[in-house]
Amino acid sequence: MPSGPRGSDAIDTAIDESDAIGFVTRCRGDDPTSRYVTGFDVDHDVVYVRLPGETHLRVPSTVDIPEAADAASIRVDDQPAGKAAAAVLASHAETGTVLTPRTIPHDAALHLEAAGYELASTTALRDARATKDAAELDALEWVQRAATRGIKTAAVILADADVEDGTLVWSDAPLSTERIRRQVNATLAVEGVDAAGATTVTTGTRGGRDEAVELVAGEPIVVSVSPRGPFGYRGALARTFVVDADGGWERRAHVACDAARDVALVEANPGADAGFVGSEIRAETAAFGFSMESEVTRDVGGGIGLSAREYPPLDGDTELAAGHVCRIRSAITHPDHGQVELTDVLVVEDDGPRYLADVPTGLDPAGWTE
Amino acid sequence: MPSGPRGSDAIDTAIDESDAIGFVTRCRGDDPTSRYVTGFDVDHDVVYVRLPGETHLRVPSTVDIPEAADAASIRVDDQPAGKAAAAVLASHAETGTVLTPRTIPHDAALHLEAAGYELASTTALRDARATKDAAELDALEWVQRAATRGIKTAAVILADADVEDGTLVWSDAPLSTERIRRQVNATLAVEGVDAAGATTVTTGTRGGRDEAVELVAGEPIVVSVSPRGPFGYRGALARTFVVDADGGWERRAHVACDAARDVALVEANPGADAGFVGSEIRAETAAFGFSMESEVTRDVGGGIGLSAREYPPLDGDTELAAGHVCRIRSAITHPDHGQVELTDVLVVEDDGPRYLADVPTGLDPAGWTE
Numbered sequence: 001m002p003s004g005p006r007g008s009d010a011i012d013t014a015i016d017e018s019d020a021i022g023f024v025t026r027c028r029g030d031d032p033t034s035r036y037v038t039g040f041d042v043d044h045d046v047v048y049v050r051l052p053g054e055t056h057l058r059v060p061s062t063v064d065i066p067e068a069a070d071a072a073s074i075r076v077d078d079q080p081a082g083k084a085a086a087a088v089l090a091s092h093a094e095t096g097t098v099l100t101p102r103t104i105p106h107d108a109a110l111h112l113e114a115a116g117y118e119l120a121s122t123t124a125l126r127d128a129r130a131t132k133d134a135a136e137l138d139a140l141e142w143v144q145r146a147a148t149r150g151i152k153t154a155a156v157i158l159a160d161a162d163v164e165d166g167t168l169v170w171s172d173a174p175l176s177t178e179r180i181r182r183q184v185n186a187t188l189a190v191e192g193v194d195a196a197g198a199t200t201v202t203t204g205t206r207g208g209r210d211e212a213v214e215l216v217a218g219e220p221i222v223v224s225v226s227p228r229g230p231f232g233y234r235g236a237l238a239r240t241f242v243v244d245a246d247g248g249w250e251r252r253a254h255v256a257c258d259a260a261r262d263v264a265l266v267e268a269n270p271g272a273d274a275g276f277v278g279s280e281i282r283a284e285t286a287a288f289g290f291s292m293e294s295e296v297t298r299d300v301g302g303g304i305g306l307s308a309r310e311y312p313p314l315d316g317d318t319e320l321a322a323g324h325v326c327r328i329r330s331a332i333t334h335p336d337h338g339q340v341e342l343t344d345v346l347v348v349e350d351d352g353p354r355y356l357a358d359v360p361t362g363l364d365p366a367g368w369t370e
Numbered sequence: 371m372p373s374g375p376r377g378s379d380a381i382d383t384a385i386d387e388s389d390a391i392g393f394v395t396r397c398r399g400d401d402p403t404s405r406y407v408t409g410f411d412v413d414h415d416v417v418y419v420r421l422p423g424e425t426h427l428r429v430p431s432t433v434d435i436p437e438a439a440d441a442a443s444i445r446v447d448d449q450p451a452g453k454a455a456a457a458v459l460a461s462h463a464e465t466g467t468v469l470t471p472r473t474i475p476h477d478a479a480l481h482l483e484a485a486g487y488e489l490a491s492t493t494a495l496r497d498a499r500a501t502k503d504a505a506e507l508d509a510l511e512w513v514q515r516a517a518t519r520g521i522k523t524a525a526v527i528l529a530d531a532d533v534e535d536g537t538l539v540w541s542d543a544p545l546s547t548e549r550i551r552r553q554v555n556a557t558l559a560v561e562g563v564d565a566a567g568a569t570t571v572t573t574g575t576r577g578g579r580d581e582a583v584e585l586v587a588g589e590p591i592v593v594s595v596s597p598r599g600p601f602g603y604r605g606a607l608a609r610t611f612v613v614d615a616d617g618g619w620e621r622r623a624h625v626a627c628d629a630a631r632d633v634a635l636v637e638a639n640p641g642a643d644a645g646f647v648g649s650e651i652r653a654e655t656a657a658f659g660f661s662m663e664s665e666v667t668r669d670v671g672g673g674i675g676l677s678a679r680e681y682p683p684l685d686g687d688t689e690l691a692a693g694h695v696c697r698i699r700s701a702i703t704h705p706d707h708g709q710v711e712l713t714d715v716l717v718v719e720d721d722g723p724r725y726l727a728d729v730p731t732g733l734d735p736a737g738w739t740e
Contacts, residue, residue: 029679030400043568043678062648062685063669064703078685105473107491121477182560189555192548195564197598198413228567278432299433308413309399315432315448333434 002135002231005039007128011050014099014124021096021117022089023050025125026081026108032306035232036129047081049088058084082111089117101125130303130311131323136233137347140305140325143229144345144356146191147237151359153187154180154201154223155368158241161215168215168243177201178212180223188227196234198226198308204338217244220253220363222341226308234308236301236327237357238343241365253332253340254363256288260300260330261342261361268346268353270322274302278314281330290332297331297341304345324348325356372505372601375409377498381420384469384494391466391487392459393420395495396451396478402676405602406499417451419458428454452481459487471495500673500681501693506603507717510675510695513599514715514726516561517607521729523557524550524571524593525738528611531585538585538613547571548582550593558597566604568596568678574708587614590623590733592711596678604678606671606697607727608713611735623702623710624733626658630670630700631712631731638716638723640692644672648684651700660702667701667711674715694718695726 011023027034027046034042038057047058058077059065065074077084085108089098095116100109102121109119132140157180161170168175178201185195204219215221224238240257242250263284267277281300286292302313304327312318314326326348331341345356360367381393397404397416404412408427417428428447429435435444447454455478459468465486470479472491479489502510527550531540538545548571555565574589585591594608610627612620633654637647651670656662672683674697682688684696696718701711715726730737 028401030402030677031398032400041567060683060685061668062672062683064667100476102477103475106470106476106479106489107472109476109479119476178562182562185559185564186556189559189565190552192552194555194567195559196567197411197564197602232567297434298431302432307400313430313432315430331434 002133002139002233003039005055006036007125008037008050008055010124010128011099012052014122015050015052018097018099018120018122020099020120021051021093023099023122023124024048024085024089024104024108024112025101026085026105032232033125033129035306037125041232045081047077047084049085051088051092056088058088080107080111081105082108083115086112086115086117090115099124126311129305131321132305132325132347133323136305137325139229139231139233140235140345140347141356143193143227143233143235144237146188146193146229147225147227147235148357148359149191150184150188150199150225150227151223151237151239152368153184155239155241155365157183158221158243158365159369161243163217163244166216168217175215176212177203177215177221184223184225188225193227193229193235196226196228196308198224200224202339215243218242218246220250220338220340222339224341224343232306234304234306236304236308236343236345237359238329238341239359239361240340240342240363242363243365245363249334249337250340250363252288253290253334253337256285256290256332257330257340257342258361259288260284261328261344264328264346265353265355268320268326268328268348270320270348270350272320274312274318274320275315277320281314281328285330285332295332295334297329297333299329299331301327301329301343320348322348322350372503372509372603373409375425376406377495378407378420378425380494380498381469382422384492385420385422388467388469388490388492390469390490391421391463393469393492393494394418394455394459394474394478394482395471396455396475402602403495403499406676407495411602415451417447417454419455421458421462426458428458450477450481451475452478453485456482456485456487460485469494496681499675501691502675502695502717503693506675507695509599509601509603510605510715510717511726513563513597513603513605514607516558516563516599517595517597517605518727518729519561520554520558520569520595520597521593521607521609522738523554525609525611525735527553528591528613528735529739531613533587533614536586538587545585546582547573547585547591554593554595558595563597563599563605566596566598566678568594570594572709585613588612588616590620590708590710592709594711594713602676604674604676606674606678606713606715607729608699608711609729609731610710610712610733612733613735615733619704619707620710620733622658623660623704623707626655626660626702627700627710627712628731629658630654631698631714634698634716635723635725638690638696638698638718640690640718640720642690644682644688644690645685647690651684651698655700655702665702665704667699667703669699669701671697671699671713690718692718692720
């Protein structure tokens with residue numbers, strides 16, 4: 001499992017290739033980059049300075065320094081991030097080029113420039129995060145297994161539900177989206193992962209994200225989870241169920257989504273263009289007679305790791321590489337029928353892509369309980 | 371409950387007072403500012419542009435626009451954030467001053483400057499978020515009640531545990547920090563809130579954050595939660611329990627933490643200096659004979675809302691105001707005895723501070739089950 005700081009080798013390479021003196025970034029408390037570069041859980045701002053071969057962290061005086069942190073490299077500094085970073089850099093070189101992500105906070109960049117450093121942007125940290133090592137893949141598989149058990153809870157409830165006058169009844173009470181959501185989240189909790197505010201249960205065209213809607217037979221029910229595992233890595237899984245399906249729209253939409261899901265397994269190879277993979281997923285979905293403009297989702301996925309959405313996106317001209325891990329999503333929305341969706345997590349390996357968990361895709365919840 | 375976008379009035383005032391033409395920020399997908407300024411759940415980057423009286427949002431083409439969003443003000447734009455924002459501003463004024471948070475991404479700031487705008491920093495959005503309205507306070511009270519039920523689950527388990535040869539046994543198996551953590555999280559899930567990766571159960575001086583440690587009698591057990599409610603608002607609650615306390619170190623530490631907790635109720639008035647309140651909490655803790663340098667926590671809390679840590683911090687010279695909501699934390703750590711901690715959430719009201727939930731503070735878990 002992934003403990004310890006990551007990314008420093010990639011940053012050292014970038015420093016070397018740019019003839020720079022170091023690398024600086026500032027991580028907000030709720031930015032998973034903090035976890036990545038420090039190797040411990042932080043919920044406060046961190047200034048990260050990499051000099052070749054050594055990491056320096058600066059934190060505000062209002063936090064207790066985590067025990068896991070290397071005491072030699074972490075210090076309190078309440079100055080603005082750019083000034084705190086400049087003080088570290090000055091111990092190494094008074095002038096020179098400093099690498100930063102292009103999204104470094106503007107005030108930090110201005111402080112570094114005022115201190116006499118020239119800034120150059122680098123994608124080294126983003127690229128390092130996109131390429132998962134074996135320990136990170138273990139964590140991603142682990143959380144994806146928990147995600148599977150969360151979705152299975154919904155399937156078991158739906159398979160067990162009775163239909164009374166067209167509405168679903170479970171445990172002697174009408175079954176709502178919110179009842180399922182809480183049961184799914186309870187399963188995720190018992191599995192040791194956090195729902196991360198990302199569990200949604202939606203049906204038909206009724207109700208918003210935070211509303212409880214009573215479930216009826218024949219209408220597609222989309223259950224979607226994206227839990228966060230103990231080391232911060234995210235899963236992503238969505239399935240669509242129908243109780244007493246009549247084999248109409250939702251059956252056709254499901255066939256399209258399932259076919260699109262298979263396309264990713266053919267196309268997401270090392271060296272493939274990520275934007276092309278995304279286009280192919282959308283094109284395959286549309287090929288079953290759905291409108292690319294108004295029915296097929298635009299969100300077909302992208303990189304997943306410590307964030308539910310990270311590099312690479314499935315658009316643009318990024319080249320996929322072994323170690324990239326992507327959420328793959330196919331979905332169709334119709335104003336009268338509602339939505340059908342399938343989401344999985346795929347890893348790009350040297351010999352091709354592979355879904356991280358082997359999960360049934362069918363519409364019938366009973367398919368999960370056999 | 372808080373639905374709908376927030377902060378636009380405060381931003382309009384700042385625009386007016388600065389003779390600016392508008393305000394620009396870019397929210398990352400995992401930045402709660404997105405939720406605040408848009409009023410809906412987003413997990414993707416959003417460019418937010420406020421012209422006087424009107425909000426414009428720009429999102430990447432790889433997302434589906436939320437149904438809750440006002441279709442008149444949200445558009446797809448795959449340009450870098452600064453360019454997308456400049457395109458909106460240009461429809462209103464070709465030149466002029468544009469307000470931004472000082473932490474706007476550096477590349478966005480450079481694109482805005484290249485487009486001919488002069489940037490000036492504002493804290494309007496941060497200050498607006500710090501001051502909670504009635505609907506936000508409802509959401510904070512709601513999630514804090516759920517947090518209370520989460521902690522109660524730990525108390526009930528500990529009160530029910532047997533002591534066998536000094537170790538705690540519950541439901542016929544040794545009781546570990548991890549078993550309690552999962553049960554607490556299951557309760558949070560059933561209450562409809564997310565554990566948000568923030569539930570920790572720690573004991574003595576053994577084990578790290580992610581390790582399961584078997585619990586023993588006489589040693590303080592700190593249970594800490596900071597769940598996220600349905601509208602994104604965070605709770606914060608920590609209690610310390612001891613099974614078969616011998617009345618030694620942990621009793622004295624607990625008295626100190628409890629007294630420090632009461633200090634906040636005296637000092638955190640509108641107009642008070644937030645840094646002074648923080649110092650007083652630490653001083654009161656130390657007054658019971660604990661070392662300010664090595665035993666009393668530096669993290670005594672600060673603003674809480676959509677983030678577990680937000681403005682204002684309990685240091686520096688910020689002035690507290692009615693509507694500010696703060697996590698208040700008192701904690702003592704000892705290399706041999708472990709840790710005692712109490713954390714609550716306090717709202718500053720016109721007539722003084724108030725804790726959001728009335729929660730027992732005692733060391734004896736049986737105190738929760740009476």
